[in-house]
Amino acid sequence: MTYRRIVIAVLSARFMRWQERLRLSLTKQWPETEVIFRFEPGDDAQSETVTQLLTLERMLLRRSKPTLCDRIDKSASTATLETNADVVIDLVGDISATTAARVLRPLYDGHTSDQAAVDAILSGAAPTLAVEDGATGAVIVEGVPSFEAADGLTGGLEAVYSRICFLIEKALADPDAQAADHAKKCDRTKARPAAFFLRNIAFRGLREIYRLCTRSPHWRVGWRHVQGPGVIETGSLTGPAWRVMPDQEVAFSADPFPIEWRGKKGVFFELLDYRRDLGEIFFQPFDDSGPVGAPVRSIQERWHLSYPFLIEEGGELYMVPEASTSGAITLYRCMEFPATWEPVANLVENIEAADATIFRHNGRYWMTSVIRDGYGGYSDVLAIHHAPSLFGPWERHGNSPVLIDPRYARPAGAVVSHNGALLRPVQDCSRGYGKNLAIMRIDALDPETFRQSQVSYLSPGGRWPGDRLHTINRFGDLECIDGAVFTPRPMSIRRALHERIDQRLEDPGAPLLAN
Known part of the structure; x- marks a missing residue:
């Protein structure tokens, strides 16, 4: 127009x-x-x-x-x-x-x-x-x-x-x-604004004490071998028991993407070291019985990385990790599996986008992501881009952003084709980041139209304990999810407060209470 x-x-x-x-x-x-x-x-x-x-x-x-x-x-x-x-x-x-x-x-x-x-x-x-x-x-x-x-x-x-x-x-x-x-x-x-302000200050103080005492949220990856329909198809966490991928006290693991590539099987995931507060992409090798050996670093940048979305094209393996602070959606090619990758193209530039997810439909490539403009949340604005090939040129959907709603916007894994329908896992962040999952069916998609409807809803608890459910992906019989649990910090409140006070003394501009 x-x-x-x-x-x-x-x-x-x-x-x-x-x-x-x-x-x-x-x-x-x-x-x-x-x-x-x-x-x-x-x-x-x-x-x-x-x-x-x-x-x-x-x-x-x-x-x-x-x-x-x-x-x-x-x-x-x-x-x-x-x-x-x-x-x-x-x-x-x-x-x-x-x-x-x-x-x-x-x-x-x-x-x-x-x-x-x-x-x-x-x-x-x-x-x-x-x-x-x-x-x-x-x-x-x-x-x-x-x-x-x-x-x-x-x-x-x-x-x-x-x-x-x-x-x-x-x-x-x-x-x-x-x-x-x-x-x-x-x-x-x-x-009353005054009462709101006092509650907000009290909440910030309690939240800071909670963060000083715990690794919150402490994300971990769940996995299982499953035959037949999985979580996306059944809309349920039932079936074989979930097992937890090896964890680290000083880091969390999230955003699992399983893969088997040229005879090597495993899971790419985000590993965030609490001491650096910066996500990197790692690979956990698997065999038929489960994880084997130590995880291998795959991609490290100056900025935070997560959500290592994988796609095969022309006999090559590519990854589009989340890197919103870099200002671009970047495509990496695997040079030596699983540890060596190189950036080959910026698919979209000048954008603050998270969790880019690519799939093929009606002869074109489609990419969903959540975007922001420096303000507001990270999980409510759904953008769509499309292209004739993986390498572009990528165009903005005619009605993008197609959705503003924290319940149904943020991608939660790869889009799956099932019984002729495209099923899209999404995060429901209406009650907080990564709280629950919904499986959405894409009912209409072209360069000017997008419609989706909910087919199932998943919450943590029971077979997958914790208070969050964040990502679902599968390759072959290896199915992975992630979620968060309460994990105490290995230090006292007193020591943590002393560290924060020391930081404040060195940098008077640093907040005593974290934002």
Whole structure:
């Protein structure tokens, strides 16, 4: 969809950093389009106590770093509603009389004011976000933000504003879309900001003590040999007993991808050493009875690596490890199995993407991943790219991001073809990162369309004890999962606190309580 001019209507008394960020994002997405602000008169509806809470969090939790909630000076680029605009984005909530072809209006739990998002965050809930057609009231797109990385009210609002920007872009890209079964207006019980702040500080303190006492979460890999249908096909963890791959006290293991390549069998996985807090890709050799020998390092970079997705192409073995902090989705080729790999191509650049998962469908290559723009959670925005070959060129799906929902977005392993259907394992992160798994069936997929539906749901416990279930993969008869358990640290609280205090003395800017 092309536009000549987009006008963003905002309150003059409440012009915020996220609104300017929206303008810059739209300018980047539609470089030939003029994107300008219209400043509307009106009072700032934000309560003084909320303003004070955001100011306090900025000083204490953010060390005065800029946030998307900050007020900023008016932009010099302004317009009137009489300006011939193709679209007006109404961030005020009551723009109606306009000569624009269309008005798009964000909704927060069905309300036009973002105070509804504040109420939701203060009450401990994530609001449903949407964009409606200002003329008809029809909801075009909607989503739910993830608060897995949110820090206080500020972090919650940054997640909200970031995802509203994504939804506005989706509504502009597909003006004929219409959300099905969208959520109705929701009124939350109003919470007191002061009480929220005290609870948040208390929670941060308790969380830090918990982290000082435990390796939390301590991920571990489960494996078994299974004949016939496995977890993805049955939607169940039942069957042969799960056994735990050899573990290390100073490191955790996660994201298992089993493989048998040229007579060698084993599992690639992420190994994170707690002392370095940086993930690397290792390989655990297997024989028919289970793990044999010590794990072998396969890929090490300056940045964190995890989720070693594997794909065979043209008689060669390739890997696409998660490396979101590198700013690219990189393809590695195996030079000598399993320990020597070399990067051969950046499939997608200038992207903060995690858990890229590639599969073939209808003569094309498809890649799902979760993306973020520096704000909000890591598990709620599903992006899709597609290409004629593994090596590209990779194009963004016409409706990407196709989904904003922490329940069904983040990949949890390879896509499996079963009885003519593509089954996609996903992480349900709505109650926290990697808590549960769902198996989704891809019902429609082409360069402009994506639909999926849930066929089964899996939770840890019973045959796989712990409080998280994170990844499922299989190669041949070797099936692997992972999850997290409570593991005490091999040091006292007193020693750990002394280490943190010593760190603070060496670096006064270091937080005494971890973020």
